[in-house]
Structure formats: C-alpha cells, structure tokens
Amino acid sequence: MRITKKQKYLQNAINSFVYGNCEEVLKQIPNESVDLVVTSPPYADQRDYGSLESSISPDQYVKWFAPKAKEIHRVLKNNGSFVLNINDKVVGGYQHLFVFELVLHLCKKTGFNLVRDYIWYNPATPPNVFSRGGYGRTKKSHEYCFWFSKGPEWTFNLDPIRKPYGKDMLKFLEGKGKGDRNQNTRPSTHNFNCEKVWTNKGGSDPGSVIELGNTNSNDVFAKLCKERGISHPARFPEKLVEFFILSGTKVGDVVLDPFSGSGTTAISAERNGRKWIGIDGNADYCELAAARMEIEFGGESRGD
Ligand SMILES: C[S@@+](CC[C@H](N)C(=O)[O-])C[C@H]1O[C@@H](n2cnc3c(N)ncnc32)[C@H](O)[C@@H]1O
Incomplete structure (x- = not known):
C-alpha cells in the first residue's frame, strides 16, 4: 500500500490514497479512466475536517463544487457513474436549496444525467436527541444519494443488491x-x-430507500484515530457505498472517491474485487486510511 504525495503527474494512482485538494489531484488522472466515482463531500458549513478546504457556505456550495464536478465528469468512462452522498442544512429558518441547485447544475451544466435519487434512511438516532419539534419540523433522518450517469448507458447489476x-x-x-x-x-x-x-x-428489487444505521464507531479506523488522538466527524457506512459499488461496477473496475476520508469507499472496493483511488485533503486521514487497508487486507490487493 502506498501514499502518493501530490506530484505533477500521477503515474499510477490505482489502489493508492492520494493527499491533496481533489480538484488538483483529479487533473492528474487520465480522461475516461474511472468506472465509478462515489463520494460524500464536506457538507456546507457543518464540519471542520482540518482539511485543505472545509466550511463551505451553502450559498457558495455550487460554485465550490462545479470545477470538481467537471473533473469527475472528465475522468469517468463514457459508461461510468457518479454517486453523490450529500445532506442539506437549515439556514435562516428554512431548508437551504443548495443540494437541489447542485443537482440542477450537475445535469444542466456539467452534463450528467440523473439515474435515480436514493434516500439513505438512518433510523439509528436515539428518539429525542436530534428532535426538531421546537423548530416546527421533524428531525431529518435521511440523506440523499444521487446516482448520475455520464452517458446514455451505464453498468447496473440488480442481482447483488436484491432484498x-x-x-x-x-x-x-x-x-x-x-x-x-x-x-x-x-x-x-x-x-x-x-x-x-x-x-x-x-x-x-430493493427500491430507492436504503435503510442503514451508521455503526462504525468501533471499527479499525475509529481505533486508529483513538490511538492518534484525532477523529473523523462524518463517515458513511461501508454497506452504503457497497450498494453502489456492487450495482454500479464489475469486478476489476476502478472506483474513485475524491473526498475519501477514512477510506470507506476504498475498503469496500477492495473487499469486492474492484480497484480504487482515494483522495483526501487531510494527510492524517490518508495515512490512517492506508493503515486501515493494511490491517483489513494485510497489504494483499484483491482488485489487481
Ligand atoms: C464527509 S467526509 C468523507 C468521509 C468518507 N466518506 C468516509 O467514510 O470516511 C469529507 C472529506 O473530504 C475531505 N476534504 C474536504 N475538502 C477537500 C478537498 N478540496 N479535496 C479533498 N478532500 C477534501 C475532508 O478531509 C473529509 O475527510
């Protein structure tokens, strides 16, 4: 396993965690070389990841994401897909529209097609902890996962995700x-x-609501974080990303996560015999994700 520090050209980013701003790193990845991009970018203004870029305001979100989306579109193969896990935010008393503005931008300006909007429903929060009854609404118990295609055809396997x-x-x-x-x-x-x-x-057919608790607080990455005295505030569950990897790619395909954090996408890709590239703007996360991969798979790559 290898961490590649930012270089002018990435000779071979496959099965590596690359440290850097994904907008720059993506520019070093060849056209049409990736089968699936699946990612969860920082949510508007919500978290500090100690990263190169964080705390993007909801009003600026589309402008911030647009150049990254252009690179994602370029690196994808013509039959490739892009899955975006994202959540919105209440601003000034109302739910801000940046998520929907972004979806419109990705389809109308970047050139993606919306294949299906998925809901990730997380039932796991304790009953009253995040209640928003006092704010005139319920708590929010779901996030979005938008599946986009680059072109008119894309890989889709129903059998591995059947319920x-x-x-x-x-x-x-x-x-x-x-x-x-x-x-x-x-x-x-x-x-x-x-x-x-x-x-x-x-x-x-499992439909478009994915019900999954986020239960990774005791996994290998969490233990590594504890040892190092750092934390990652917003990881997605491996089963969530696995749903899209199994249905959206074939064995041996390349899966890229430009905001890879703890390396969950890479771990799932590796577990399922896909190749992977993880990019993150926090060097500690890249290092710990590589250590997590080493512990889980002993340096043996299944995706080659
Ligand atoms: C929501 S987290 C992703 C977590 C990941 N899905 C997981 O399961 O661990 C967003 C990540 O984006 C990283 N990040 C923020 N801005 C970035 C940028 N411009 N380029 C690359 N990574 C960035 C943060 O360091 C953080 O790890």
Missing part, C-alpha cells in the same frame, strides 16, 4: 401461499396475473 424475500412471499413463490395471487384484483386495476411477477429471482 431477500419475506417468509410469506417465499411461500407464494413456491405455490404454497394462502389465497390465489393470480386472481387478485387490485383497486389500481394493475394485473399481476403473469408468470414473470411470481418467479423466484433470489430477492426483490
């Missing part, structure tokens, strides 16, 4: 359920009386 059927559904699929589903007449008049609907495909 296991429930017990009752399995009975129906085995022809042992109560009642006759084929005779079922729905108020919507949809006709489900066809073999295709009642064939066991190994699980159902």
Whole structure:
C-alpha cells in the first residue's frame, strides 16, 4: 500500500490514497479512466475536517463544487457513474436549496444525467436527541444519494443488491401461499396475473430507500484515530457505498472517491474485487486510511 504525495503527474494512482485538494489531484488522472466515482463531500458549513478546504457556505456550495464536478465528469468512462452522498442544512429558518441547485447544475451544466435519487434512511438516532419539534419540523433522518450517469448507458447489476424475500412471499413463490395471487384484483386495476411477477429471482428489487444505521464507531479506523488522538466527524457506512459499488461496477473496475476520508469507499472496493483511488485533503486521514487497508487486507490487493 502506498501514499502518493501530490506530484505533477500521477503515474499510477490505482489502489493508492492520494493527499491533496481533489480538484488538483483529479487533473492528474487520465480522461475516461474511472468506472465509478462515489463520494460524500464536506457538507456546507457543518464540519471542520482540518482539511485543505472545509466550511463551505451553502450559498457558495455550487460554485465550490462545479470545477470538481467537471473533473469527475472528465475522468469517468463514457459508461461510468457518479454517486453523490450529500445532506442539506437549515439556514435562516428554512431548508437551504443548495443540494437541489447542485443537482440542477450537475445535469444542466456539467452534463450528467440523473439515474435515480436514493434516500439513505438512518433510523439509528436515539428518539429525542436530534428532535426538531421546537423548530416546527421533524428531525431529518435521511440523506440523499444521487446516482448520475455520464452517458446514455451505464453498468447496473440488480442481482447483488436484491432484498431477500419475506417468509410469506417465499411461500407464494413456491405455490404454497394462502389465497390465489393470480386472481387478485387490485383497486389500481394493475394485473399481476403473469408468470414473470411470481418467479423466484433470489430477492426483490430493493427500491430507492436504503435503510442503514451508521455503526462504525468501533471499527479499525475509529481505533486508529483513538490511538492518534484525532477523529473523523462524518463517515458513511461501508454497506452504503457497497450498494453502489456492487450495482454500479464489475469486478476489476476502478472506483474513485475524491473526498475519501477514512477510506470507506476504498475498503469496500477492495473487499469486492474492484480497484480504487482515494483522495483526501487531510494527510492524517490518508495515512490512517492506508493503515486501515493494511490491517483489513494485510497489504494483499484483491482488485489487481
Ligand atoms: C464527509 S467526509 C468523507 C468521509 C468518507 N466518506 C468516509 O467514510 O470516511 C469529507 C472529506 O473530504 C475531505 N476534504 C474536504 N475538502 C477537500 C478537498 N478540496 N479535496 C479533498 N478532500 C477534501 C475532508 O478531509 C473529509 O475527510
């Protein structure tokens, strides 16, 4: 495992954590060389990552992200995808619109196409801790994951992300359920009386809401942080990024995270036989992410 300090040209960034401002580092990565960019950039004004750039104001967010998006678009292969995990913020009493402005910018100006907007629902917060009842609204229990394609075709594998059927559904699929589903007449008049609907495909389409708690406070990275007396305030769960890596790439493809933080994207890519590149503007995070990779995989790369 190798950390490459910022150089003029990156000879081979594959399976490396690269320290630097991603806008600059991305410029050193060749055109159309990446299959999937999946990332969670700093949220507007919310955290101090001790990084090259943090605390971007919501009003400036699109302007800040636009040149990075241009590079992301350039490095992606024509059938590549970009998945953006992001959250918004209440400013002056109302939810700021920068996330939606950014989505419009990415589609209307950068050239991406919106494939699907996913909701990451995190049910794990204690019932009253983040309640916003006193502010005239509920707490926010989801973040967005926008899946964009670069071109008209993109990799998509449904099978690895299928949701296991429930017990009752399995009975129906085995022809042992109560009642006759084929005779079922729905108020919507949809006709489900066809073999295709009642064939066991190994699980159902999981839909666009991903329910996952963020439970990485005891993992290898958290332990390394404790030893070094530092912390990372905003990591996403490995299962979240795995959903997009499994569905949006093939074994051996290249996955890049320009705001890689603790290296979660790289870890998932490695675990699933993909190649990876992680970029972060905090040198400590790059170093600890490399150490995490070494501990989890013993320096053996599965993505080569
Ligand atoms: C929300 S965190 C990403 C966390 C990551 N998904 C994980 O699971 O650990 C955002 C990261 O972006 C980094 N960052 C901020 N500005 C940057 C920039 N201009 N270029 C590269 N990294 C940057 C921060 O250091 C931080 O680690």
